[in-house]
Amino acid sequence: MAHFAELDENNIVVQVVVIDNNDILDGDGNESESVGIAFCQSLFGADKIFKQTSYNNNFRKFYAGIGYIYRSDLDAFIEPQPYPSWTLNTETCIWEAPNPVPNDLTEEEIDAGTIYVWNEDNQTWHKVNNV
Numbered sequence: 362m363a364h365f366a367e368l369d370e371n372n373i374v375v376q377v378v379v380i381d382n383n384d385i386l387d388g389d390g391n392e393s394e395s396v397g398i399a400f401c402q403s404l405f406g407a408d409k410i411f412k413q414t415s416y417n418n419n420f421r422k423f424y425a426g427i428g429y430i431y432r433s434d435l436d437a438f439i440e441p442q443p444y445p446s447w448t449l450n451t452e453t454c455i456w457e458a459p460n461p462v463p464n465d466l467t468e469e470e471i472d473a474g475t476i477y478v479w480n481e482d483n484q485t486w487h488k489v490n491n492v
Contacts, residue, residue, distance in 0.1 A: 363392070365401050366425035366438065368410040374429045374438065377414065378405075385413075414438060422454040444481045462486050 363385045366374045378401060385397035394413045401411045414425035422437035423429070429438045437454045447456040462477050463486055470488070477486040 363397055364414045364416050364424070365397055365411045366414045366431065367405065368412060368431055372431040374425045374427055374431065376427065377425055444479060446481060446484050459484055
């Protein structure tokens with residue numbers, strides 16, 4: 362199966378459609394994104410914008426989800442920015458906090474379901490019990 366993300370005018374994913382692999386084959390039997398886009402447009406409208414996405418993250422960094430943004434400069438689908446203070450690592454296409462999450466949880470804390478969560482107000486990580 363082939364997956365295509367429909368983008369709005371701001372390159373935000375509004376839906377992801379799944380089509381048969383046969384519907385993306387060119388005249389020589391090779392998979393072609395442009396053939397798949399044309400097929401999607403025949404179903405949803407010629408004015409719609411589509412980009413192929415990989416369910417296995419084989420290209421464009423991540424599988425597109427609704428609300429993700431397609432960045433043509435990175436040729437990647439990026440999840441929405443989780444917090445205003447976080448910055449995008451353009452190598453990994455992952456949002457990063459101003460300071461890294463601590464890795465000092467004890468075995469007992471992990472067993473008890475303790476995790477770190479980000480507090481945007483004071484831009485620090487706080488331990489909370491996730492159970």
